[in-house]
Amino acid sequence: MQVIKLNLYKNTYKIIVGAGIIDRLGNWLKKLNIGRNAYIITNSLIKKIYGKLIEKSLKTSGFGFCFKIVADTEKSKSLRTVSLIIKDLVNYDCKRNIFIVALGGGVIGDLAGFVASIYKRGIPYIQIPTTLLAQVDSSIGGKTGIDLKEGKNLLGTFYQPRLVVSDIDLLKTLNKEQIKIGLAEVIKYGLIKDKKFFVYLEKNFEDILNLHLPVIDYIVRHCSKIKAEIVEKDEREEKGLRTILNFGHTIGHAIETAGEYKRYNHGQAVALGLLVESYLSYRLNYLKKTDLIRIETLIKRVGLPTRIERLSFSQIIKAHYKDKKFKGFRNRFALIQEIGKARIVEDIPLRLISEAIKKYLS
């Protein structure tokens, strides 16, 4: 078990990573002093598999709790679902001292965090991520979000959890496709921050896909550390430091939005975004051609898509223009200087972006 501390001015918290640690949840919560009743937002499958385990740990430590089931699809990240949860929450809250538990993947984490951030001007919440994607990325850093038809995460807040518990054992029930979704983000960490880690992934990706737990454990710890370090330095993405985490996501989100969150899941869209943006990095003379090929090769071998199918160029560009990272008329990309080193680039000519997208378009 490893405890990673994320240091922030007022919102410092711990990320606890380990295998079979969830039964200590109640103990950790007691020390946090964030309330006596847990409002647990999760989906039906997770509740079925892990509900009893969580219940037992909470009960032993004297916590009250209730489960709120939502569908674990991107569609749940809507104002409508927020509204339904809040109505239910108000009733549960009456005369109680409550906090929220986000028990699930990225969708549930983003949604539960958003609800916690706007209910009564913010109540405490914790993250118990149950997917590789959520453990290595979305549970850490306090970005919450809700989608609109017009774009992903167009509504949201920066609102830090009070604790993140990443129990590797919870990943055992995932299938290969779900692991791949997280792998896209894992590869991203190597690309923007850590060449050695990228090489490690080239060597060990099969173990990851086969859910070899010691490797997964190492990966979750390593990625959590990278993410925590970046968030510490630039919590609200004001200094251009946290922006590097968006590598692959500018085009990735455009692809996800253009496909109405159905054509491609987040991992697939990010993988395609990594390709397009690596190509941009190459065309702007930052990245060597051989390194671009290494990136393409790893993404292909992992089994993530390398071609953008059933989406038109204009659909992607249109979604791209609604991107949050646009500042006025200027576009803004996190690209890579080389494998392991990111850089922010503004005002990339549209013809280059077009060329990059078209290169991977079927």
Place this chain on the structure above:
Amino acid sequence: MQVIKLNLYKNTYKIIVGAGIIDRLGNWLKKLNIGRNAYIITNSLIKKIYGKLIEKSLKTSGFGFCFKIVADTEKSKSLRTVSLIIKDLVNYDCKRNIFIVALGGGVIGDLAGFVASIYKRGIPYIQIPTTLLAQVDSSIGGKTGIDLKEGKNLLGTFYQPRLVVSDIDLLKTLNKEQIKIGLAEVIKYGLIKDKKFFVYLEKNFEDILNLHLPVIDYIVRHCSKIKAEIVEKDEREEKGLRTILNFGHTIGHAIETAGEYKRYNHGQAVALGLLVESYLSYRLNYLKKTDLIRIETLIKRVGLPTRIERLSFSQIIKAHYKDKKFKGFRNRFALIQEIGKARIVEDIPLRLISEAIKKYLS
């Protein structure tokens, strides 16, 4: 003109108070560097009266702008209105560098601030309050809020504006009823923080009701300073300091909610709340009977209600139990020790609360 600074760790901003200062808006905005296009949320009446003035100042300084009209009733503080504004905002935003302007009273300030806080994880906004209530209270301190059927401001965030411009001249078009709404909060400042100011109000309330501008100017500046000082010390109401601003509001909100925001406006509900909670302060042996009578007298002479009509005791108590200030099973009141000095009291017996409400119930 007076500039009051509200010092916060990362969100320090200025409150500018004066008469006929709104034409300098564009200049001040330029210095803030918060964007090039203003999305102005307001109501139709304010746009009609002050739209041109604001337009001219923005144009002269090279800003783009658009007006978004919402109804200035408590009903606008709904998730539905938020949803409608956001859809419109997304379209205006496309390729622009925008910020939000809350041009209006408390409703518009709370709503616009909430929208700014959740759109793209927070974009800059400024407050141009156009009512006495908003100038002395709600525009300062970053509390944003949306109502639910179950209670007022049940959704909301702490999100500071980047500037507050209180132009006293904008109050000229208010009628006496609208002034009274603000006066309830003005009286509250005297009660919780400044006995001399309370005495000043006893002497000058008629000038206020008659909109004698030098007196209004003094009042807005004085109240803004008190509010800023309190918010500085306890931005997120974590230390029990900001809580004193809730004097009169625990029961006030319950009355407002029980009346479904129609029976009593905010000022009237707060006036009644001040009475009930002053009585509680008296019954708990903090406040002298003579002072209670002084408070009742001022509220009556100002023309604010002193009897709770057409609401039942059980309606009020039921709404009271949904109050945000409840921590678990314990109630929590900001009361007064004497005129000019507040104190926080927990666990007040229900029979005392009942007695206090019933005393003012018709």
